[in-house]
Amino acid sequence: MGNRIVILGAGYAGLVCALQTRKYLTASEASITLVNKHNYHQLITLLHETAVGARSDRSLRIPLDKVLADKDVQIQKGTVVKIDPSAKQVALEDGQTISYDLLVVALGSETEYFGIPGLKEHAYTLKSLNQARLLRAHVESCFARYPLERRRELLRFVVGGAGFSGIELVGEFADALPRLASEAGVPLEYVELYNVEAAPGILPGFDADLVKTAEESLKARGVRFLTGVPITQVEPGIVHLKTGDTIEAETIVWTGGVRGNQIVVDAGFETDARGRAKVNAYLESVNYEGVYILGDCALILNEQGRPYPPTAQLAWQMGAACAKYLYHDVRGGVKEEFRPNIAGAIASLGRKDAIGKIGRSFKATGKMAYLFKDASQYRYLSKIGAVFANR
Structure with missing residues (x-):
């Protein structure tokens, strides 16, 4: 009987790992089971486009059965609720238990709310296609309701966070709101779009000249930036700022941070304060042999000792590297340290x-x-x- 390889999550890291591993190992050498809560792979990096109706939901869904057709990879639809690395078992929400010899954990991240009261309860997030669909339906309903209710907060939109995800969503809003206003017969000057960021500026990590270009482009389309202004509390329809000011808005979206998956923390893997698992130079858990942790679940440090930002290109590079490590686990040989090529x-x-x-x-x-x-x-x-x- 071959090695049982189980991969949790069909995101960028998990899917690439499954595909590449099967290229290296035959079915007699290893069985591969890919566990995912949906029967499709989501193009998470494009969620901001479908959230405002710029791209169809369908174009962001990649059916797993089509991608993995003839690859001899078993697709197990299910939601992971527990990992027991000591027993080498994974428990699913429906009560099923999956045993493994080698495990790849690529379950993605969770939203970090930084303990801000009311933020989790009253703000939209954008980490899945279903969340994008909910946000799009809500935004469209705000414009449909305004001619009937005449409440200006229906036309006020607040995006918390000015990192990569936040700015990309703001850009889509800036393009979509004029169209939505026109369709609803609403004067565009009634529409307000705010981007609130606790840090002094937007887009950390980008060069200053590129940041300036981005700000000018977005401001020209009506975006109002509030930088250096933390959100301190969120109530239904109200954003409280550290300055003491408030913004009454029917639409509040939070993009301001991520943390590791809680399942990884609960499993006993050694993690940092943000719940990201510590891994060695070969992406393997530092305290459990034969368990690889990829993507947003893992803490990967750059040459300066700082964590790499969670991006799709880093995730799929980790998936490709992990496939080689699995190959060496089965066939032997020397592993090369993981070195991202950003x-x-x-x-x-x-x-x-x-x-x-x-x-x-x-x-x-x-x-x-x-x-x-x-x-x-x-x-x-x-x-x-x-x-x-x-x-």
């Missing part, structure tokens, strides 16, 4: 506008940067064999 970062600012840094020095803005982002997405879809899988 090709750059591109942040979209709405339809056909973006800023980005490719490689170490090349910078792009506007439509060119947006095309680079599209090309990066196409490259990923090609890698997993899914260019046409969701059509």
Whole structure:
């Protein structure tokens, strides 16, 4: 009987790991079970587009059965509720138990609310297709209700957090709100869009000139930035700021932070304060042999000793590297340390506008940067064999 490899999560890291592992190992050498709560892979990096209706839900769903067709990978639909690394077992919500010889944990992250009262209860988040659909339906309902209710807070939108996810969502809002206002017969000057950030500026990690370009682009489309202003409390329809001011808004979206998956913490893996599992140079848990932890679940430090930001390109590189480690676990050989190759970062600012840094020095803005982002997405879809899988 071959090794039983179980992969938890079909996100960027988990799916790439499953595909690559099967390229290296035959079915007689190892069985591969991919556990995921949905029967599709979600393009999480594009959620901001479908959240405002700029892209269809369907285009962000990659059916797992199509991607994994003829790959001899078992797809197990289910929600993981517990990992027992001592017993080498995984428990699912429906009561099933899966045993493994080698485990890959790629369950993604959870939203970090930083203990802000009311934030979890009264703000939308954007970490899944279903959440994006809920937000889109809510925003559309605000415009539909305004001519009947005439409450200005219906036309006030607040995005908390000005990192990558927050700014990309703000950019989509900036493009979509004029269209929604026109369709509802609402004067555009009644619509207000706020981006609230506790840090002194937006888009940490980007060069100052690119940040300035992004700010100018978004401000020209009506975005009101409140930087250096932490949110202290959220009540239904009210955002409280540290300045003492409040914003009455029917739509409050939080994008201000992530933490590791609680299941990883509860399993007893050694983690940092944000719940991210500590791993060795081969992405293996530091306190459980034969368990690899990938993507947003893992704490990966750069050369300066700081955590890499959780990005899709880092996740799929971890998935590809882990497949090689699994190969060596089964067949033997020397493992090479994981060294990320970050090709750059591109942040979209709405339809056909973006800023980005490719490689170490090349910078792009506007439509060119947006095309680079599209090309990066196409490259990923090609890698997993899914260019046409969701059509």
